[in-house]
C-alpha cells in the first residue's frame with residue numbers, strides 16, 4: 001500500500017456574495033488547496049484545506065516539502081506519517097501554514113484508508129450517530145438590520161433551529177440592537193450564536209458577554225485573540241454567555257491549554273487547519289474527558305463525518321465557504337439536520353471540470 005503519487009492543486013473560488021466579519025474585511029473569494037494521493041494498488045484519497053489568501057504558500061509546502069517526503073510510505077501508517085510530517089517541517093512549523101498543509105494530506109490519507117476498507121469515514125472513526133444537528137454560520141457583519149432580519153427569517157423558514165450572526169460593531173449599543181432584532185424575528189426557541197471574530201480585549205468581551213445574555217445567546221464565539229488563554233478563561237468565568245473557540249487553534253497542545261484553563265465552553269476544531277482528522281479526533285476525545293461538547297468550523301461536508309463519529313457532538317456549522325457547486329453530491333440539510341453519508345470515504349467527490357476554470361496552479 002505504498003504511496004506512489006501526490007498531486008497538489010490550488011483553486012480560487014468565488015463566494016456567492018461579498019462576506020465580511022469584524023476583522024477580515026470584505027471577502028470575495030476563498031482559496032482551496034486540494035491533495036490527491038494514490039497508492040500502488042490504484043487506491044485514491046482526496047484531502048483539502050482552505051485559506052483566505054495563503055493558498056500559494058500552503059500548496060508550496062506540500063509540493064516542496066511534504067509531497068516528496070510521502071513517496072513510498074505505507075499509507076496505512078497514518079500516525080507514523082503524521083508524526084514524521086510534523087517533525088519534517090517543525091522548525092518553521094508547529095502550527096500556521098504547516099498545519100494547513102498537513103491537514104490536507106492527513107484528510108487524504110484517511111479518505112484513502114476508508115475507501116480501501118469499503119466503509120464511510122464516520123463509521124471507521126467511531127460510528128456514534130449519523131444524524132447531526134446543523135446551524136447556519138452566516139457571515140453577515142456588513143448586513144443592515146433589515147437584511148439580517150430577512151436572512152434569518154429565510155433560514156428559520158427553511159428548517160434551521162439554530163443560526164449565527166456576526167458581532168463586533170463599534171458600540172455595544174449597535175451590537176445589542178442587531179442581536180435583539182434577530183432574536184425578535186426568530187423567536188425564543190431558536191438557538192442564536194454570535195461570532196466576534198477575535199475583535200475585543202478580554203475586558204470589552206466580558207462587558208459585551210454580560211449584555212448579550214439579555215437575548216439568550218447560545219454561545220459567543222472568538223471574543224478575543226486565540227493567543228490569550230487567560231483572557232478567555234476570564235470571559236468564561238466573568239461573562240454571562242458561554243464561549244466557543246478553536247477555529248484559530250492549530251495544534252492539540254493549544255486545545256489542551258484552553259481546556260485545562262476552563263477557557264472554552266464549546267470546542268470548535270477545524271479539520272482543515274488543526275492538522276487533519278488525526279489531531280481532530282484527539283481534540284474531540286480530550287474534550288469528552290473534560291465533559292465539553294464539540295462543534296465544528298467550516299467544511300461541513302467533512303465535519304459531518306467527524307461529528308457523527310463521536311459521542312460529544314454539538315452543532316455542525318454550515319459555512320458560507322461551501323463547495324456545493326463543485327461536488328457531485330452536496331450535503332442535504334433537512335429540518336436543520338445533516339446525515340453523514342453511507343458512501344465510501346468522506347465522499348466529497350469533486351467535479352474537476354467545474355473546478356478547472358478557477359485553478360491557479
Ligand SMILES: [Mg+2]
Pocket residue numbers: 195197221222247297
Ligand atoms: Mg468563527
